[in-house]
Amino acid sequence: MIKGWGKAASVLLAASAVVAAAGCGEGAGETGKAAASTSPAPSVPQARKVFEEDLGALAWDGCPDDCARDLDEVVANARVLRKAMNADAAGPGFWGPAYKLIDEIEAGRAKVEGDAGWNRALVLKPAHALEGWLAANPAK
Numbered sequence: 001m002i003k004g005w006g007k008a009a010s011v012l013l014a015a016s017a018v019v020a021a022a023g024c025g026e027g028a029g030e031t032g033k034a035a036a037s038t039s040p041a042p043s044v045p046q047a048r049k050v051f052e053e054d055l056g057a058l059a060w061d062g063c064p065d066d067c068a069r070d071l072d073e074v075v076a077n078a079r080v081l082r083k084a085m086n087a088d089a090a091g092p093g094f095w096g097p098a099y100k101l102i103d104e105i106e107a108g109r110a111k112v113e114g115d116a117g118w119n120r121a122l123v124l125k126p127a128h129a130l131e132g133w134l135a136a137n138p139a140k
Contacts, residue, residue, distance in 0.1 A: 040087070041080075041083045041084045041086065041087040042080065042083075042084050043084060043088075043139075044081070044084045044085060044088050044139035045139055046084070047077070047080050047081040047083070047084040048081060048084075048134050048139075050077055050080070051074075051077040051078060051080070051081050051130075051131070052131055052134075054070070054073050054074060054077055055074055055077075055124075055127050055128070055131060057070070058070050058071075058074070058124065067120065071109060071112060071120065071123050072109070074105065074109075074123060074124075074127050075105055075106060075109045075123070078102045078105045078106070078127065078130065079102070079106075081098075081102065081130075082098075082099065082102050085098060085099070088139060090139065094137075097133055097137075098130060098133055098134065098137075101126045101127075101129050101130040101133060102126075102130065104126035104129075105123055105126045105127050105130065107122075108121075108122030108123040108125075108126060109122075109123050
């Protein structure tokens with residue numbers, strides 16, 4: 001038994017050495033680490049526009065087809081909006097109420113399986129509240 005574990009451990013050790021060495025080839029920075037993705041966050045107005053456009057396309061009482069993909073898009077757009085807020089100079093003190101609403105959107109989506117029309121409001125209610133908050137508190 002111990003012999004088998006030792007063999008497995010040596011295979012894992014060898015594999016990790018190969019993976020570590022792969023970071024030292026082309027594309028690695030001076031430190032030997034692969035370059036990190038540096039995609040900048042969109043501005044808050046850009047992220048807000050996309051969020052509001054997609055939210056406006058949804059109806060409270062239903063969609064022509066399954067809305068699961070649309071609800072996922074609202075959540076994804078809210079996350080992009082959070083990323084933009086994180087990069088914004090206004091800081092977390094200003095964006096705090098918006099962060100709480102985004103948390104509610106995410107929590108609501110976690111409770112809605114697929115396109116459960118009976119609890120779609122768990123996503124849409126805080127999303128519309130966020131839309132209203134953004135209108136009342138534009139980015140500085």
